[in-house]
Amino acid sequence: MSHKRIVIAGTRSGVGKTSIATGLMAALAAGGLKVQGFKIGPDYIDPGYHTLATGRPSRNLDTFLTAPADVLEVFSRAIADADIAIIEGVMGLYDGHKEDGGGSTAAIARLLAAPVLLVLDATSLGQSAAAEVLGYREFDPGLHLAGVILNRVGSEGHLQLLRRAIEDYTGVRVVGWLFKDALPSLPSRHLGLIPAVEQREIKAILQELAAGVAAGIDLREIVALAGKAGPLPPGAGESFARATAQAGARVPVAVARDEAFNFYYQDSLDFLAALGAELLPFSPLHDTALPEEAAGAIIGGGFPEIFLASLADNKSLLVDLRRRVKEGMPLYAECGGLMYLTRSITDLEGRTWEMAGIVPADCRMQTRLAGLGYRKARFCRDNILGKNGDTIRGHEFHYSTLTPLADAFSPAYSWQVGESFYYDGYTAQGILASYIHLHFLGNKQAAANFIAACKRFLKAYRRRNASCNY
Numbered sequence: 512m513s514h515k516r517i518v519i520a521g522t523r524s525g526v527g528k529t530s531i532a533t534g535l536m537a538a539l540a541a542g543g544l545k546v547q548g549f550k551i552g553p554d555y556i557d558p559g560y561h562t563l564a565t566g567r568p569s570r571n572l573d574t575f576l577t578a579p580a581d582v583l584e585v586f587s588r589a590i591a592d593a594d595i596a597i598i599e600g601v602m603g604l605y606d607g608h609k610e611d612g613g614g615s616t617a618a619i620a621r622l623l624a625a626p627v628l629l630v631l632d633a634t635s636l637g638q639s640a641a642a643e644v645l646g647y648r649e650f651d652p653g654l655h656l657a658g659v660i661l662n663r664v665g666s667e668g669h670l671q672l673l674r675r676a677i678e679d680y681t682g683v684r685v686v687g688w689l690f691k692d693a694l695p696s697l698p699s700r701h702l703g704l705i706p707a708v709e710q711r712e713i714k715a716i717l718q719e720l721a722a723g724v725a726a727g728i729d730l731r732e733i734v735a736l737a738g739k740a741g742p743l744p745p746g747a748g749e750s751f752a753r754a755t756a757q758a759g760a761r762v763p764v765a766v767a768r769d770e771a772f773n774f775y776y777q778d779s780l781d782f783l784a785a786l787g788a789e790l791l792p793f794s795p796l797h798d799t800a801l802p803e804e805a806a807g808a809i810i811g812g813g814f815p816e817i818f819l820a821s822l823a824d825n826k827s828l829l830v831d832l833r834r835r836v837k838e839g840m841p842l843y844a845e846c847g848g849l850m851y852l853t854r855s856i857t858d859l860e861g862r863t864w865e866m867a868g869i870v871p872a873d874c875r876m877q878t879r880l881a882g883l884g885y886r887k888a889r890f891c892r893d894n895i896l897g898k899n900g901d902t903i904r905g906h907e908f909h910y911s912t913l914t915p916l917a918d919a920f921s922p923a924y925s926w927q928v929g930e931s932f933y934y935d936g937y938t939a940q941g942i943l944a945s946y947i948h949l950h951f952l953g954n955k956q957a958a959a960n961f962i963a964a965c966k967r968f969l970k971a972y973r974r975r976n977a978s979c980n981y
């Protein structure tokens with residue numbers, strides 16, 4: 512069966528593809544379709560908008576973080592009971608993590624045999640728009656460029672000029688257009704859009720997006736174009752089925768999820784669950800303790816710097832977290848989670864807030880980007896995810912820096928660029944915390960090692976408690 516699917520790409524970042532893709536999802540869902548959202552590349556924020564627009568968890572598609580077989584498996588699992596997939600691209604259509612465009616929107620579209628709609632910002636453009644579209648069409652003739660969506664069109668006359676030029680010179684149809692200010696602006700800050708979970712008016716914004724998109728784009732035509740996708744290629748992985756078959760007894764794992772910590776790949780969590788994790792959400796902002804039965808904990812990324820006063824004031828949770836770590840409970844943290852585990856965080860105004868004190872370092876926010884990009888790194892020593900020398904794949908994107916408090920500070924990872932070596936994170940008995948974000952489906956052994964560590968702790972904890980009852 513060839514499921515309906517279509518990719519919303521951009522000529523570059525900032526052309527409005529997130530607003531248009533999310534608006535399309537919301538409009539189609541409001542019309543009664545089961546819409547599955549996807550985001551190409553390493554992104555946590557856009558999928559949050561997709562999820563609210565569709566009522567279904569959005570999924571990431573990334574051939575650096577996971578293998579192509581994993582991407583096909585993720586896509587096939589998610590689309591199985593949906594009517595249509597809307598796939599939002601990353602950056603410009605051909606921008607990837609390699610010089611050959613590896614992992615780009617175009618590469619994922621080819622992998623999924625999906626037609627592409629190119630979003631073009633019409634600001635200050637006339638007939639030159641045709642040259643731009645022609646270039647994108649000719650750059651990869653094998654790509655199915657099904658149409659163009661014009662954004663920020665100045666007037667009706669401007670629209671007619673653009674449509675004639677594009678369709679006459681390129682043969683690519685203009686399938687929709689949005690005039691300037693037709694869509695509401697999505698609020699943003701230093702790391703991009705503000706996560707949907709933080710916005711009280713997000714439902715009203717999504718309704719505006721859906722109405723604006725539906726007014727400028729023929730939804731029936733989008734569905735028809737999505738129906739022209741080719742059959743999915745063979746080669747989808749079977750990682751989830753294998754993990755489930757080998758899972759054994761389940762183990763409770765606490766996962767931090769609230770306004771401050773919400774950067775997780777849904778399929779990464781799903782893979783941990785397939786391996787045997789019973790995922791228990793908790794809030795470092797609002798809960799006074801971890802779930803009592805937790806035999807491990809994960810604190811993902813997010814924006815702890817926005818909630819420093821509340822995080823610091825919730826001392827009971829910090830005390831409980833330190834107690835659990837002292838007992839030997841495995842603890843894994845990424846980026847914002849790493850920041851939360853340090854002794855303190857200093858904000859952009861120079862105010863310092865006490866944090867968990869589990870990682871022997873201080874953290875400081877800065878206005879300049881401190882780390883960005885994909886990482887292929889090696890463990891510096893044995894830890895809860897792997898052995899010294901094992902490799903992982905991940906990415907980082909942060910505006911804070913870490914200052915270790917002792918010469919004995921033990922970094923988690925190292926990686927090499929040219930002749931230079933770089934180090935990241937911290938690891939000690941039962942703890943691994945770093946700026947690197949992992950997708951566990953792309954780091955299967957690391958995921959299995961973490962679950963195994965949680966099971967060992969649970970077994971030892973029960974044994975200790977049983978002996979105390981006599």
